Amino acid sequence: MAEPGTEWWASESFWRKCAIFVTAFMALVLVLLTFHTLTVIAAGSEAGRVPAYSVINHRIGYEFDDERNHMVPVIGPVAPLFGEALDEEAARALVDHGKLTVQARNCMNCHTLLGNGAYYAPDLTKAWLDPGWGNEQARELLMTMFLKDPPANARTFGTGRRMPNPHLTDDEVRAVIAYLKWMSAIDTNGFPSGFTPLPQGDLRGDAS
Ligand code: HEC
Numbered sequence: 001m002a003e004p005g006t007e008w009w010a011s012e013s014f015w016r017k018c019a020i021f022v023t024a025f026m027a028l029v030l031v032l033l034t035f036h037t038l039t040v041i042a043a044g045s046e047a048g049r050v051p052a053y054s055v056i057n058h059r060i061g062y063e064f065d066d067e068r069n070h071m072v073p074v075i076g077p078v079a080p081l082f083g084e085a086l087d088e089e090a091a092r093a094l095v096d097h098g099k100l101t102v103q104a105r106n107c108m109n110c111h112t113l114l115g116n117g118a119y120y121a122p123d124l125t126k127a128w129l130d131p132g133w134g135n136e137q138a139r140e141l142l143m144t145m146f147l148k149d150p151p152a153n154a155r156t157f158g159t160g161r162r163m164p165n166p167h168l169t170d171d172e173v174r175a176v177i178a179y180l181k182w183m184s185a186i187d188t189n190g191f192p193s194g195f196t197p198l199p200q201g202d203l204r205g206d207a208s
Contacts (some may be wrong), residue, residue, distance in 0.1 A: 016206045041113045043092075051189040053091035056178050059136075060185045062129050062197040070190025076203035081178055082140060091178070098179025099173045110163070114183065115191065124200060128177075129186035129197035134158075136201055140177065 006012060039045055044052030051073075059076035078085070102108075108117035111124045122130070132155055133139040146153045148170075150163035151190065168176065 007183075044088075051182070051185045052088060053182060054086065054088045054097045055185045056091055056095065057085045058185075059201060059203060060128065060181065061200045061203040062126065062184070062195075062201075063200075071195065071197075072187055072190070073185045074203050075185060076201070079136075079201075081181055082174065092184075094175050094178040095182045096173070098175035098177070098182075101132070101176050101178060102167065105166050105168075107166075112192075114186070114188065121161065122157070123192045123195075124180060124183070125188060125192055126184050126195050126197070127188075128181045129195075131198040133197065133198055134142045135199060139198070143177050143180075144156065144173055147176060 038039075040047040041050050043050050055075060057078060057080045061074035061076050061077035062071050063074050065072045072150075080086070102113065107113070107124070110121035111117050112119060113124050117124075128139075128143075132140050142153075147168055150165055154162050156162065176197070
């Protein structure tokens with residue numbers, strides 16, 4: 001039998017090589033996964049988890065999926081935001097403007113969006129589908145009024161918390177609403193959990 005410490009598997013150089021190999025291999029895996037994730041989360045990608053921006057031209061539903069055991073967005077028939085159908089480029093510009101407005105005004109100081117932010121105020125990930133807007137007909141008007149003057153139109157959910165007026169322009173309000181509508185159509189694996197949407201109109205019928 002060999003002297004203790006001289007076996008190949010106990011040698012220092014073997015374990016050094018192992019460490020270098022594992023580190024290099026996992027770095028490669030990380031790079032590959034990063035590129036894979038970027039393609040999956042791209043808007044309108046084939047994976048279908050993040051819809052194209054023009055999804056704001058459609059009715060968005062949110063239904064329980066038995067197989068996946070959580071809620072998933074369902075893209076319904078044509079129902080353009082503010083009654084105005086936009087092509088992909090114009091929809092992207094509008095949603096981008098909304099996202100930049102939300103970032104510039106630091107809405108995440110109080111709200112959470114897609115898992116980032118604070119929990120002082122309601123999670124905005126599915127805010128477009130919030131039952132608090134009453135019904136689909138009233139929603140666009142109520143959201144516009146709320147964002148134009150939150151203290152006057154606050155609902156407070158019994159918490160007594162009020163949203164300060166961010167003094168958004170009309171264009172910014174429309175853009176923020178487009179951003180929230182698009183975001184509600186993202187498949188977030190059922191997050192935030194326990195969310196029940198407002199009553200949905202026909203999701204599988206013809207455009208009406
Ligand atoms: C200082 C904290 C604070 C900031 C900053 C803030 N909000 Fe709010 N927001 C609130 C509170 C509190 C409510 C709940 C008010 C209520 O319902 O009466 C709310 C409610 C909302 C709602 C309704 C959510 C729902 O599901 O019904 C929307 C939409 C919203 N905020 C958007 C925004 C946007 C967009 C910004 C950035 C421009 C923003 N908020 C910045 C505190 C904040």
